């Protein structure tokens with residue numbers, strides 16, 4: 001049965017600077033934490049990505065043609081301040097003015113993220129989110145952007161603070177690639193919430209008339225079985241990846257129960273509790289009371305069972321189905337129940353998880369007035385047919401099926417009271433993936449990376465019909 005979306009519901013594609021722009025050494029851009037890390041890893045390079053730095057007009061024209069009203073982009077901090085602070089690079093500033101003007105010319109509203117995993121190299125070396133210098137420089141960079149880019153009406157402080165911290169210090173897939181450091185993970189999570197709060201409070205005090213929000217990666221966590229120990233493992237994983245953040249950014253305080261779960265994880269790993277000051281907690285509380293929206297990135301759900309061994313994680317970074325392992329000391333082990341479908345990268349396909357997370361925000365975090373789904377989509381192995389012509393349309397029925405099911409779950413949540421105002425598919429065009437390179441394609445538009453030619457996928461046509469009719473067939 002087809003479902004209806006509200007008439008004022010907006011749809012578009014998501015991108016992030018480092019994943020689409022390419023041109024990492026152009027026009028004075030400063031180095032970021034990934035440059036050296038990827039170089040040493042030698043698996044793939046961040047250039048040319050989707051060459052958005054030069055081809056943004058082509059992509060925005062396609063987005064307009066295929067019915068998009070909004071887009072997510074991020075500003076590369078190191079294009080504006082190559083060293084993270086101090087001297088401004090005018091060519092970087094000019095690029096983003098051109099980009100936003102082009103969005104306006106194509107009638108597409110940009111939602112602009114200030115930090116999408118791309119800390120400038122000097123600040124990364126100084127401790128990244130664990131250092132006070134990073135926080136102060138981030139606030140100064142945000143202030144500069146608010147004053148400079150007055151054409152931007154929707155700001156996002158940080159993309160997925162949890163993913164950043166967990167992948168930097170728990171699973172070790174992001175630089176500096178440390179594993180099992182839950183103490184650093186929680187401290188980095190808290191510090192990002194402080195930085196976010198300071199920026200929200202600053203933005204609101206500037207009275208610029210726009211809106212500001214944050215984007216969280218929220219995967220619903222379920223117990224693997226009905227046993228009490230599996231339920232508890234799910235609670236611990238939820239505290240690590242979802243709850244501390246939801247509390248801090250949407251309730252303005254960490255609930256006692258959440259802190260007890262965090263402490264339990266740290267105790268089990270013989271690591272100290274994260275530090276916070278009353279002044280920081282005051283800023284966090286103020287920000288939660290003035291936040292305009294929360295963005296939910298939801299792709300998959302997790303099932304947890306009790307586990308009592310040492311932490312062990314194997315990341316599936318090349319699409320070898322069934323190769324991932326995730327067991328965390330003091331938390332639990334991820335284990336999929338029979339019958340749950342997965343992608344080649346072992347991400348579960350479970351639209352009910354989207355419904356549950358949207359309803360959880362609606363029921364448990366009533367302070368935040370509006371929610372957007374800021375990322376959702378499926379990574380697939382796709383290639384260009386040998387006899388392709390510029391008019392070739394790439395068939396991607398799996399993507400249509402995936403998005404249809406998730407949009408339906410989202411429509412059910414809206415029907416049941418969740419105030420969801422828009423949906424951004426990850427991703428607008430095929431792009432560079434942090435830990436998977438170029439083989440995991442998410443785009444509505446296929447990018448042939450060697451030539452950078454764009455091709456339409458069937459999902460783009462399907463997406464257009466939904467965004468124009470507001471009906472999910």
Ligand code: BGP
Nearest residue numbers: 016159160163217379433434435
């Ligand atoms: C989110 C990030 C995006 C993007 C996406 C897909 O966590 O915000 O930047 O990368 O996930 O992830 P991946 O590229 O690992 O498949």
